[in-house]
Amino acid sequence: MRELRIHGRGGQGSVTAAELIAVAAFKSGVFSQAFPAFGVERRGAPVQAFVRFSDEKIRLRSQVYEPDYVIVQDSTLIKDVNIFAGMKKGGIILINTSGEIDGTIPEGVRYIPIDATRLALDVLGVPITNTTLMGAFAAASGEITLEALEEAVRERFSGSLADKNVAASRKAFELVKGGA
Amino acid sequence: MKKILEGSHAIAEAVRLVKPEVISAYPITPQTHIVERLAEMVADGDLDSEYICVESEFSALSACLGASAAGSRVYSATSSQGLLFMAEVCFNVAGMRQPVVMSIANRAVSAPLSIWNDQQDSICLRDSGWIQLYAEDVQETLDLHLIAYRVAEDHKVLLPVFVCFDGFIISHTYEPVDIPDEKDVKAYLPAYVPVNKLDADDPLSMGMYATPEYYMEFRYENDQAMTRSLDVFKQAGKEFKDLFGRDYSELIEEYRLSDAKIAIIAMGSVCGTIKDAIDVMRAQGREVGLLKIRAYRPFPAEDIKKALSGIKKIGVLEKNISLGSRMKGAVGLEIKDALDDSSVSVLSYVAGLGGRDIRIEDVIKMTDAIEAGNGDCFFGLREELI
Numbered sequence: 001m002r003e004l005r006i007h008g009r010g011g012q013g014s015v016t017a018a019e020l021i022a023v024a025a026f027k028s029g030v031f032s033q034a035f036p037a038f039g040v041e042r043r044g045a046p047v048q049a050f051v052r053f054s055d056e057k058i059r060l061r062s063q064v065y066e067p068d069y070v071i072v073q074d075s076t077l078i079k080d081v082n083i084f085a086g087m088k089k090g091g092i093i094l095i096n097t098s099g100e101i102d103g104t105i106p107e108g109v110r111y112i113p114i115d116a117t118r119l120a121l122d123v124l125g126v127p128i129t130n131t132t133l134m135g136a137f138a139a140a141s142g143e144i145t146l147e148a149l150e151e152a153v154r155e156r157f158s159g160s161l162a163d164k165n166v167a168a169s170r171k172a173f174e175l176v177k178g179g180a
Numbered sequence: 181m182k183k184i185l186e187g188s189h190a191i192a193e194a195v196r197l198v199k200p201e202v203i204s205a206y207p208i209t210p211q212t213h214i215v216e217r218l219a220e221m222v223a224d225g226d227l228d229s230e231y232i233c234v235e236s237e238f239s240a241l242s243a244c245l246g247a248s249a250a251g252s253r254v255y256s257a258t259s260s261q262g263l264l265f266m267a268e269v270c271f272n273v274a275g276m277r278q279p280v281v282m283s284i285a286n287r288a289v290s291a292p293l294s295i296w297n298d299q300q301d302s303i304c305l306r307d308s309g310w311i312q313l314y315a316e317d318v319q320e321t322l323d324l325h326l327i328a329y330r331v332a333e334d335h336k337v338l339l340p341v342f343v344c345f346d347g348f349i350i351s352h353t354y355e356p357v358d359i360p361d362e363k364d365v366k367a368y369l370p371a372y373v374p375v376n377k378l379d380a381d382d383p384l385s386m387g388m389y390a391t392p393e394y395y396m397e398f399r400y401e402n403d404q405a406m407t408r409s410l411d412v413f414k415q416a417g418k419e420f421k422d423l424f425g426r427d428y429s430e431l432i433e434e435y436r437l438s439d440a441k442i443a444i445i446a447m448g449s450v451c452g453t454i455k456d457a458i459d460v461m462r463a464q465g466r467e468v469g470l471l472k473i474r475a476y477r478p479f480p481a482e483d484i485k486k487a488l489s490g491i492k493k494i495g496v497l498e499k500n501i502s503l504g505s506r507m508k509g510a511v512g513l514e515i516k517d518a519l520d521d522s523s524v525s526v527l528s529y530v531a532g533l534g535g536r537d538i539r540i541e542d543v544i545k546m547t548d549a550i551e552a553g554n555g556d557c558f559f560g561l562r563e564e565l566i
Contacts, residue, residue, distance in 0.1 A: 019186070022354045026184040033355045038210075038296060038348035038535060059317075059452035061349050062539040 001054040002143065003064040007083050008073035011043040013130035017071070018049035020152045021134055025053050027148035033058045046081050053143050069141055071133050072096060073116070078103045092140050096129050112140050112176060119175075123168040135169030139176035146173050181359050187318045187350040188213030190357045191257075191283055194325035196227050197365040198281075200255040202247035204232040204240045208262040209295045210347035211285040215257055229255075237262040241269040241280070248278035249386055251377035253329070256280065259347055260287035263301045267308070273340045274309025274402060276386045279332030279372070280340040281325065282310075285347040286448065286499070288534040296535020297347040299448060299499040303476070303510050309402050311341040311409055312476040314447040318357045321345040323426055324474075326360070326369060330416040333372045337409045339402070346449040346499075348535070360424055368423050406478045413475065431480035434487055436462060437469030442550055443488055445471045445515060446497040450538050454497070457543035468547055473511065481518035488519065494526045495550035497538075497559075501530045507556050527555025536560060 004021065008014030015036045022034030030053050037048035050064040066086040075097040077083060087093065089108035095101055096116040105111040114136050116129035123132075131153060138144045149169055154162045185193070191214050195203070203222070205215040221227035232243045237258055244254040258266060263284060273280050284302045288294040302312055313328060315321035321343065328341040345351065376384060390398055410431065417428035435455050437443060444454055451472045461468050471487055473480070488494065498509030507513055509528030516526045529546055532538045542560055549555055 019354050023184050026356055031356060032184065033353060035348070035353040038352065058355065060456050060540070061346075061449045061453045062537050065539070 001052055001058065001060075002068040003066070004051040004053075004069040004071065004137075004143075005064050005067040006049045006051075006071045006073070007077050007081060008047055008049075008130075009043075009077070010041045010045045010047050012073045013128055014047050014049045014073060015041075016156070017130035017134055018051050020131075020149070020156060021051050021137065021144060023152040023155070024134075024138070024144040024148040025051070027151055028144050030055060030143075031058050037063060046077055067091065069137065069143075070094070071137055073129050073133060075101050084109070094133060094136050094140060096133060110140075112136065114172060114176065116172065119172060120168055123171060124164050131165040132168045132172045135172035136176045138169070139173045146170065181361075182356055183359055184354055184356050185318070186213060186352060186354050187321060187345065188285075188352065189217050190318050190322045190359070191325060191351075192217035192221065193359050194322045195255050196221055197360060197362060198253070198255070198326065198329055198369060199227070200229050201252035202232060202244065202254045203229045203256070204234055204243035204247070204254070205256045205258065206234055206237045206240045206262060208237070208259045210287060210297075210351045211257045211259045211262070211283065213351065214283060214285070237265040238269060241266040241273065241282075244280050244282075245269060245273050245276065245278055248273070248280050249276065249378050251372075251374040251379075253333070253372040254280050255282070257283035257285070259285045260289055260301045263305065264289065267305060270305055270308040270310060270340075272387060275398065277338040277402075277405070278340060279329070279338055281328045281332055282340065282342055283325070284342045284344040285351045286344050287347040294534040295347075297349055297499070298533045298535070299344065299346075300501070300533075302342050302344045303500040305342070306477065306510065309339060309406070311339055311406070311478065313341060313343050313474060314476060315343065315345045315350065316449055316451045316472065318350060318353065318355050319426070321350055322357060322359070323420065323424070323428060326365060327413070327416050327420055327428055329369055329372075331409055331413050334409075334412045334416075335375060337405050337412050338375065339405050339409060344448070349449045358424075364423055368420065410478050410480060428474070430483060431473070431475040431478075432483050432487055433472040433474060435470040435472065437471055437487060437491075439467065440469030440491060441467040442493045442495070442547060443469055443471050443491045444495050444497060444543070444547065444550070445473060445511065447473045447476060447511065448499065450497060450499070450532065453538055453540060454543050457540040457547075460540060461544060461547060466547070476511065479514050479518070481514070484515065484518045485520070488524075492524055493550050493553075494524060495546055495555060496526065496528050497532075497543075497546065498528050498530050499532045501533065501558075508558070512556075525550075525553055527553070529555055529557065529559040531559040
């Protein structure tokens with residue numbers, strides 16, 4: 001079983017990202033489970049959401065403590081939250097940042113910085129980074145296919161909003177694939 | 181059809197398949213997504229139910245009671261404070277023998293205010309006369325809703341049912357779930373045929389005054405119906421298996437229990453985590469198994485006694501606290517009552533109250549305590565706060 005933890009702030013769509021990644025994983029042919037860190041989500045406050053991937057039915061119901069993957073939607077969270085907590089060796093951390101981050105990547109963890117805010121502004125016209133980071137996650141982890149992700153996004157959003165979010169996912173996917 | 185859905189939306193799908201004629205509910209976290217989705221279905225014309233908007237939970241269940249008394253299949257859903265606000269009506273629904281089915285997204289009870297999960301809310305309504313079923317995952321939650329209507333509406337039973345599932349842990353989790361076909365559900369669950377109903381052309385009264393010459397017999401009949409529901413559930417579960425393939429022919433489920441020396445007993449979603457913990461401990465050579473309880477009312481005491489025969493050490497993980505009870509947990513007392521052999525150690529562990537997470541490591545630590553004979557206590561307290 002592999003586990004993903006997503007850090008964000010209320011309003012950035014972290015819970016939606018977890019749900020869509022789980023939907024895409026299901027469409028990619030594995031068992032998946034997505035759930036939020038249950039709380040009273042206020043706009044701007046730190047939030048977490050989790051996804052599990054497995055080749056067998058998932059029974060475990062506790063929160064995720066030792067993730068294989070971490071996605072950080074907002075690099076300023078580093079000051080408030082231990083985004084690296086429990087990360088497994090060989091794991092991958094994707095951080096939305098335009099420059100240096102204010103923290104030390106744990107040993108044995110692959111760090112992928114991506115300026116998702118810039119990319120989202122260019123493609124979507126708004127600084128909502130979840131679909132962009134989902135594309136980057138698909139490329140970095142191989143847990144979900146880009147096709148399954150696109151399908152999941154189109155089920156959630158409609159019309160030009162779906163097109164734009166699919167375009168953002170794809171651009172981030174290609175960026176990370178190219179850079180890897 | 182296999183889909184990946186949020187638990188709440190899977191429950192709404194179950195309700196859509198059951199086609200209640202009347203739905204009335206008042207939104208409360210973490211039940212909200214269920215009733216929001218149902219309201220959408222009704223507004224979009226995907227579900228032909230009358231959705232009665234009310235100003236409180238007391239009114240929601242009262243509307244359901246009235247609609248049920250008029251002969252309709254009805255549905256409601258609530259949590260925590262909402263359920264306690266309904267408490268008086270709960271006794272009325274059961275006393276008037278109305279087969280109302282209600283989803284309970286289990287949540288802790290205030291004060292202090294908590295929106296998070298434990299099972300105190302439904303356990304509080306133990307003696308209200310409602311059947312109480314507890315589900316482990318989203319699939320079981322969906323399936324138990326279908327079975328609940330079969331059992332509730334059976335003329336040998338005619339009692340209301342709580343379908344309980346852990347708030348957030350099940351209600352807000354996306355996972356794969358098999359949605360039954362509409363025509364199969366129609367075959368499994370025929371239209372509700374009331375024995376008595378309110379009818380202007382053939383008037384009758386329900387819930388009238390019962391003087392001391394009559395009251396006890398009504399409670400006796402309630403209890404008899406509850407006892408009969410044990411076999412009705414098993415039969416309904418067996419037929420469910422024949423049609424849909426998933427087995428609910430028992431009110432308990434055993435996991436690696438037949439050759440175990442230690443048994444952990446629990447209800448609800450934590451059973452999944454316990455199963456994973458048992459696999460870890462089995463790999464280390466520890467002879468431990470799980471007894472999952474699917475029905476708290478009626479309590480399947482005979483089945484539990486049989487399943488636990490030969491086991492000497494039993495620990496009950498309880499997401500409730502009976503304050504002032506020596507044993508502390510409400511389920512442990514029932515287990516002790518189910519067993520005749522006083523040499524068997526039965527200990528309660530109050531855990532996971534107000535949403536405190538329960539991890540595999542916690543279950544292993546609890547197993548150590550069961551083995552050592554230390555229990556009837558709170559488990560996982562933060563000592564620095566006491």
